[in-house]
Amino acid sequence: MTYTSNASITSISTPGAPAAIGAYSQAVRVGDLVFVSGQLPVDPSTGRLAGPGVADEAAQSLRNAEAILEAAGTTMDRVVKTTVLLADIGDFDAVNEIYGRFFTGAVLPARATYAVAGLPKGARVEIEMVAAA
Structure with a gap:
C-alpha cells in the first residue's frame, strides 16, 4: 500500500x-488541524505543578494548551475535541467548572473524560485537544 x-x-x-x-511535540499541525499533546498542570515559569487544588491544576493545563494553540495561530x-x-474521577465536577470557563462559544468541543491510574509528575489532571487551524 502506498500513501501520499x-x-x-x-x-x-x-x-x-x-x-x-x-520524545513528542507540544503540538503538531497537519493541514488545517492542530493536535495539542496532553498538557499537565505545570507552570512554565516555575516548572512546578499548579495548585493547591485540582481546579488550579485544570486551569493551568488549559492555559498551557491555550498558549500552544496561540503559537499555532488558532484559539x-x-x-473541536x-x-x-x-x-480521581471524583474531581470531575471541579474540573468541569473550570473547563466551562475556557469553552464558552456557540459550538463547544466534543469531549471524553477518563479516570486513569496515574499521571506524570503526580498531576491530577491532563488535557489534550484538537483544533481547527
Whole structure:
C-alpha cells in the first residue's frame, strides 16, 4: 500500500507552555488541524505543578494548551475535541467548572473524560485537544 499526502506536518512549540518531557511535540499541525499533546498542570515559569487544588491544576493545563494553540495561530474557540484525564474521577465536577470557563462559544468541543491510574509528575489532571487551524 502506498500513501501520499500533500498536507504539511509542522511541529509547534512555545515557551508559554512546559517543554515536552519526552520524545513528542507540544503540538503538531497537519493541514488545517492542530493536535495539542496532553498538557499537565505545570507552570512554565516555575516548572512546578499548579495548585493547591485540582481546579488550579485544570486551569493551568488549559492555559498551557491555550498558549500552544496561540503559537499555532488558532484559539480555544476553534477546538473541536478534547480529552480530559483525571487521576480521581471524583474531581470531575471541579474540573468541569473550570473547563466551562475556557469553552464558552456557540459550538463547544466534543469531549471524553477518563479516570486513569496515574499521571506524570503526580498531576491530577491532563488535557489534550484538537483544533481547527
